[in-house]
Amino acid sequence: MALRTSPEVGGMGHSIKRKEDPRFIRGKGTYVDDVQLPGMLYLDIARSPFAHAKITRIGTSKALAIPGVLAVITGQDLAKYNLHWMPTLMSDTQMVLRWRR
Amino acid sequence: MWVKLSINGEKHEADVEPRLLLVHLIRDVLRLTGTHIGCDTTHCGACTVLMDGRAVKSCTVFAVQARDKQIMTVEGLEQDGKLHPLQQGFMAEHGLQCGYCTPGMLMTSYAFLKKHPAPNEEDIRRAISGNLCRCTGYVNIVKAIQYAAATLRQGGS
Numbered sequence: 001m002a003l004r005t006s007p008e009v010g011g012m013g014h015s016i017k018r019k020e021d022p023r024f025i026r027g028k029g030t031y032v033d034d035v036q037l038p039g040m041l042y043l044d045i046a047r048s049p050f051a052h053a054k055i056t057r058i059g060t061s062k063a064l065a066i067p068g069v070l071a072v073i074t075g076q077d078l079a080k081y082n083l084h085w086m087p088t089l090m091s092d093t094q095m096v097l098r099w100r101r
Numbered sequence: 102m103w104v105k106l107s108i109n110g111e112k113h114e115a116d117v118e119p120r121l122l123l124v125h126l127i128r129d130v131l132r133l134t135g136t137h138i139g140c141d142t143t144h145c146g147a148c149t150v151l152m153d154g155r156a157v158k159s160c161t162v163f164a165v166q167a168r169d170k171q172i173m174t175v176e177g178l179e180q181d182g183k184l185h186p187l188q189q190g191f192m193a194e195h196g197l198q199c200g201y202c203t204p205g206m207l208m209t210s211y212a213f214l215k216k217h218p219a220p221n222e223e224d225i226r227r228a229i230s231g232n233l234c235r236c237t238g239y240v241n242i243v244k245a246i247q248y249a250a251a252t253l254r255q256g257g258s
Binding site: 018024031 | 135
């Protein structure tokens, strides 16, 4: 027998009406891409073309020289703020942006 | 380049770069953010809108190609405060979870049901094959479209 609370209590064993649907089916949701704030910038993530390799050097000067580029952030920049390691759902940690391997 | 077009029955005009995509005109210039960008590569269908009644992926249409056209987006489905049967169906059959693909699903099926009022499951699955749902809710999406088809056949609105 399925576990089921009484109809007055509801919850377990009862379907619930989704409160978010009326927004989403009208195109009125607010997803991150819909947020517009003053001074917003674009971000692009440069990934390694190799799945597993040793990083010997990350050159940022050419990218920084492009007009309109405000910052190039590497793992070493994050380390200055102690933000280079992050916890994972597996309760260990991983590097946010790699700079060695 | 100057573009005049109609979106959901409302006339709009804008001065756009020739390279501007229709989806960016809709989202960034006109701020109708119901139309989503899922992939930018024409795979996912989240950006689907109707152009003169035909379902198009608006990330693969230039804004200038929509000149003098009638565009319809998810925001145009509701009429006089009444949800379209497709919208009712998606709610009734739990055809959405995160809702990101939903606008595209709705617009693709809108165009599809206009041409095929009595589709079977296979027809529906083929029709939405260009729309990806990462919550993998296809079973209920198909049910939602069947719900809408039945409602529309009974003359419901």
